[in-house]
Amino acid sequence: EIVMTQSPATLSVSPGETATLSCRASQSVSSNLAWYQQKPGQAPRLLIHGASTRATGIPARFSGSGSGTEFTLTISSLQSEDFAVYYCQQYNNWLRTFGQGTKVEIK
């Protein structure tokens, strides 16, 4: 089983600043990685797929990078609506696994 580890668990950022979230896979997943945003009481929303491709309608301030085992989600110029929990998820063959999440909170 591929284990996804996200860091940090919580990130305190001021509005307008940049948030950098990390996701590490226990073995290579190539570029088979997605990022999701979840707000309290809501279903997750797809942000990034293929490690770096923004989903339809996602603002350009969200960017993804990485391949293999190391991935990064960068949120530039944080807006109030961006404070949420973010999950990475890998899909390798048939197996899908999520990271434990990073909560981005207002500093």
Add this chain to the structure above:
Amino acid sequence: EVQLVESGGGLVQPGGSLRLACAASGFTVSTNYMSWVRQAPGKGLEWVSVIYSGGLTYYTDSVKGRFTISRDNSENTLYLQMNSLRAEDTAVYYCARETVTRGSVMMDYWGQGTLVTVSS
């Protein structure tokens, strides 16, 4: 417009069964990959199961032999039959459509979730 609406959650005793349904509109369930993902109270997301357009099914280890994913093409509905339920199965269960684009597999649409509580 793509929509997914889950139903069937509720309170069930340990060892009991429930069948969750996910009614889809705006697309055809049978021509897409469809997954179930769950989230225990206050916890993160956990992938549970997927059914491929060709009918292949896969499960996370903790539910193998107890849960069955299926679909009804005539009803355009996804199901999750859950048997031998345990306290640790307590969670909000989401269904999600998976889209494959240039090798990328993404859960691009999600339902609102249905709560399953396993307790005596």
